[in-house]
Amino acid sequence: MVINVKLMSMFAKYLKNNPDGKVEVEENATVRSLAENLGMPVKLVRIITVNGKQEDLDKVLSDGDLVYIFPPAIGGG
Amino acid sequence: MSNGYWQKILRVNLTKQESTVESIDAKDLKDFIGGAGLGAEILRRELPEKIEAYDPRNLVIFATGPFQGPAVPGGAKFSIVGISPLTGTFADTAAGAAWGPALKDAGYDVLILEGVSEKPVYLKIVDDDVRIEDAAGLWGRDTFDTVDAIHEQTGDNKLSIAAIGPAGERKVAIACIAVDNHSFAGRCGLGAVMGAKNVKAVAVRGTKKVEVHDPEAARKLIKKYQKQINETTVENELRLHGTPGLCETAEGLGDMPIKYWEQDVWPEGARKLGGPSYTEGLNAKPLPCKYCPIGCHRKITITEPEEYKYEGIGPEYETLGLMGTNLLIDDPKVVAIANDLANRLGLDTISAGAMVGFAMECYEKGWITTADTDGLELKWGDPNVLFTLVEQIGRREGFGAIFADGTLEAAGRIHPDSVAEVVHCKGLDFPSHDPRACISLAPTYATGTRGACHFRGPTEDVEMGGFFIPEVDIKEGDVKFFEKENQSRLAVECQDLGVLINSLVLCMFMVDGGDWSLTDIAGMFNAITGWDFSVDDLMLAGRRGFTVQRLNNIRDGYNKATDALPRKMSKVAKEGFRAGKAIPFEDLMEEYYALRNWDDNGEPTAELMEQLGLA
Numbered sequence: 001m002v003i004n005v006k007l008m009s010m011f012a013k014y015l016k017n018n019p020d021g022k023v024e025v026e027e028n029a030t031v032r033s034l035a036e037n038l039g040m041p042v043k044l045v046r047i048i049t050v051n052g053k054q055e056d057l058d059k060v061l062s063d064g065d066l067v068y069i070f071p072p073a074i075g076g077g
Numbered sequence: 078m079s080n081g082y083w084q085k086i087l088r089v090n091l092t093k094q095e096s097t098v099e100s101i102d103a104k105d106l107k108d109f110i111g112g113a114g115l116g117a118e119i120l121r122r123e124l125p126e127k128i129e130a131y132d133p134r135n136l137v138i139f140a141t142g143p144f145q146g147p148a149v150p151g152g153a154k155f156s157i158v159g160i161s162p163l164t165g166t167f168a169d170t171a172a173g174a175a176w177g178p179a180l181k182d183a184g185y186d187v188l189i190l191e192g193v194s195e196k197p198v199y200l201k202i203v204d205d206d207v208r209i210e211d212a213a214g215l216w217g218r219d220t221f222d223t224v225d226a227i228h229e230q231t232g233d234n235k236l237s238i239a240a241i242g243p244a245g246e247r248k249v250a251i252a253c254i255a256v257d258n259h260s261f262a263g264r265c266g267l268g269a270v271m272g273a274k275n276v277k278a279v280a281v282r283g284t285k286k287v288e289v290h291d292p293e294a295a296r297k298l299i300k301k302y303q304k305q306i307n308e309t310t311v312e313n314e315l316r317l318h319g320t321p322g323l324c325e326t327a328e329g330l331g332d333m334p335i336k337y338w339e340q341d342v343w344p345e346g347a348r349k350l351g352g353p354s355y356t357e358g359l360n361a362k363p364l365p366c367k368y369c370p371i372g373c374h375r376k377i378t379i380t381e382p383e384e385y386k387y388e389g390i391g392p393e394y395e396t397l398g399l400m401g402t403n404l405l406i407d408d409p410k411v412v413a414i415a416n417d418l419a420n421r422l423g424l425d426t427i428s429a430g431a432m433v434g435f436a437m438e439c440y441e442k443g444w445i446t447t448a449d450t451d452g453l454e455l456k457w458g459d460p461n462v463l464f465t466l467v468e469q470i471g472r473r474e475g476f477g478a479i480f481a482d483g484t485l486e487a488a489g490r491i492h493p494d495s496v497a498e499v500v501h502c503k504g505l506d507f508p509s510h511d512p513r514a515c516i517s518l519a520p521t522y523a524t525g526t527r528g529a530c531h532f533r534g535p536t537e538d539v540e541m542g543g544f545f546i547p548e549v550d551i552k553e554g555d556v557k558f559f560e561k562e563n564q565s566r567l568a569v570e571c572q573d574l575g576v577l578i579n580s581l582v583l584c585m586f587m588v589d590g591g592d593w594s595l596t597d598i599a600g601m602f603n604a605i606t607g608w609d610f611s612v613d614d615l616m617l618a619g620r621r622g623f624t625v626q627r628l629n630n631i632r633d634g635y636n637k638a639t640d641a642l643p644r645k646m647s648k649v650a651k652e653g654f655r656a657g658k659a660i661p662f663e664d665l666m667e668e669y670y671a672l673r674n675w676d677d678n679g680e681p682t683a684e685l686m687e688q689l690g691l692a
Binding site: 006008009010012013041044046047049052054068070071072073074075 | 312313314315317318319320321322323324325326327329330332351352353373394537538541542543544557558586589590654656
C-alpha cells in the first residue's frame with residue numbers, strides 16, 4: 001500500500017529522493033516501521049499526525065493515509 | 078566568599094555623573110540568585126510607587142548571576158531590568174555575546190544606571206576604573222558602527238559593548254540594546270530607557286576572576302556538559318539549522334503567526350523561510366556566544382540577487398515569524414535584509430514585524446490609506462513595505478513615527494476599532510507562538526510579567542515535544558494538544574523555570590534543546606556557590622523571583638482584569654492542525670490562579686508571601 005508522507009524541518013532529508021512523499025509500505029505497517037524504513041532516527045520523532053489526528057509510533061497505517069512526522073520543537077527563542 | 082559572586086553593585090548616577098560601589102547581602106543572592114530575579118527585587122525596593130518609563134528615577138539594571146564567572150556552557154548571558162515604555166511595568170530582557178562575563182571579570186555582579194545625563198555619554202568600565210565618557214561623536218550612529226567606533230577610539234578591542242541605535246536615542250518604545258554586534262536584548266524597549274538617560278553604550282572589560290567554591294569540580298562539570306550539550310544539539314540539529322529549523326514544524330502545528338494572526342495555514346511559506354531551506358540558501362553557519370557549545374545564532378552569506386547581497390548575522394525563528402509568515406513574505410533573504418536594518422537601528426525585530434503586520438491589516442480594512450503613508454501601499458507580502466516601515470519606525474520618521482510609542486498607542490491614533498485587533502498582552506506584541514495551538518501559552522501570556530512572552534515560560538516547546546522537566550513532574554505525554562489537563566501546571570512551572578534560568582543567568586537553549594537537566598544544573602550551581610541547593614530550592618527561587626515581578630506589575634496597576642488575551646485568540650481556525658479548537662481560557666486561568674495561590678484580584682495571598690519569605 002502507499003502512504004503519503006510529510007517529514008518536517010530536519011526530517012525533510014529522509015525524503016530527499018522522493019519529493020512527492022509517496023512511500024510504499026507492507027500491510028500492517030506502523031508509523032515506527034515506516035520511519036525505520038526511511039532511515040529516520042526514531043528516538044527523535046515527537047509529534048505524529050495521521051489524517052490530521054495526533055497518533056503515536058505504534059499506529060497501524062492504511063492505504064492512502066496522510067502522515068506528518070515532526071522532530072523535537074526546539075529553538076522557540 | 079568563594080561563591081561565584083563579588084557581592085557588589087556598581088551604581089552610576091548619571092545626573093551627578095558619579096559612581097559608587099555597594100555590597101549585596103548574601104541572603105538576597107540566595108533568595109533571588111541574580112539576573113532577572115534579583116533585578117526585579119531591586120526594582121521593587123527602589124521604586125515604591127508607579128513611575129513612567131522615561132522618569133529619571135527609572136533604573137536600568139544590568140544583572141549577572143553565579144554562571145558568569147567560570148566558563149559555564151550557555152553562561153555568557155545577562156539580564157537587563159527596568160520599567161518598560163511599552164508596558165509601563167517591570168521588564169527584563171536578556172542578551173549573550175560576551176558582556177555578562179565581562180562585567181563579572183571587572184569585579185561586579187550588577188550595574189545600575191540611574192538619573193539622566195545632561196548630554197550623551199557612554200560608560201567605560203575596566204575593573205575599578207569607571208569612566209563616563211562623552212558620546213557626542215557617537216550619537217546618531219547605528220548599533221554596529223557604535224561598537225566599532227568605541228573600539229577604535231579607545232584602542233581597546235577587548236571591550237564588550239552594549240549599545241543603542243537611533244531608535245533608542247529617539248525613544249522609540251521598541252528599541253533594543255545590541256551587544257557586541259550579534260546578540261540583542263530585544264524585548265520591551267529598554268533601549269529607549271537608555272536613550273532617555275542619554276547613555277549610548279556601556280563598554281566593559283575585566284581582568285579579575287571571581288572565586289568559586291570548588292574550582293576543580295566546576296572545571297570537570299564544565300568540560301563534561303560542554304561536550305554533552307554539543308553532542309545533543311549536533312544530533313537534533315539545533316546547531317546545524319539554529320532556530321530557523323523550527324519554522325516548518327511550528328507552522329505545521331498551527332503555532333506560527335500568518336497574516337497578523339488571521340490566516341490558519343501557510344506550509345509553503347514556512348518551508349521556504351526555515352531550515353533546511355534557510356541553511357542552504359543563506360549559507361548559514363553557527364555563530365556562538367562566549368562559552369557556547371551550540372552556536373544558535375546564524376552567520377549568513379547571501380550572494381544573489383544583487384539587491385540582497387549581504388554578509389553578517391541572519392534572522393532567528395522569531396524574526397522569520399513576525400517579519401516573514403506574519404506579513405506573507407516567504408523569502409528568507411528579504412527577512413535577512415530587514416533584520417539587519419532593524420538590528421542597526423536598534424529595534425526589537427519581533428515588535429517591529431508585528432507593527433508592520435498590524436499596519437498591513439489596517440490598510441486592508443481601510444483604517445489607513447495612502448494619504449497617511451505618503452503614497453505607500455501597505456500590501457501583504459511586499460518587501461519594500463517592510464524595509465520602508467522598519468526604517469521609519471526606527472527613526473521615528475514619516476508614517477512609521479505613529480508606532481513610536483508601541484502598537485497599542487498607534488492603534489488608538491489610527492482608528493478606534495483597530496485597538497481590539499492588536500495582538501498583545503500588557504502592550505507587548507506576541508512573539509511567534511500561538512496560544513490557540515499550544516494552549517498552555519494562554520495563561521503564560523496573560524500573566525506574563527513582561528507581557529506576552531514564550532521564553533519566560535517556554536511551554537510551547539514542551540507541548541511540541543522539544544524538552545521535558547522530569548524533576549518537577551513534567552514528562553513526555555503529560556500534556557496533550559488542546560486538552561486542559563496539566564496545562565496550567567505546565568505554565569506555572571515553565572514561568573518559574575524561566576525566571577530561574579534568567580537569574581542564573583543561563584541560556585534557555587542549554588535546557589530547551591541541549592537537554593541539560595535541572596539536576597545537573599543544580600550540581601553546577603553548587604560547585605560554584607557551595608550552597609548545596611536542591612532542584613526544589615532553585616525552583617523556589619524562580620517562584621520567588623516571578624512573584625516579585627508580579628508585585629511590580631501589581632504596583633503598576635495590573636491585576637486580574639488585565640490577565641487577558643486579545644480578541645483574535647477567540648477566533649477558531651477553519652483548517653490546519655488547530656481547526657475547530659478553542660482555548661478553554663476561563664478554566665485554564667481558574668486552575669492557574671489556584672496553583673499560583675493568588676487572590677481574586679490577582680495578588681499573591683498572605684500565605685504565599687509568607688512561604689516565599691516576602692511578607
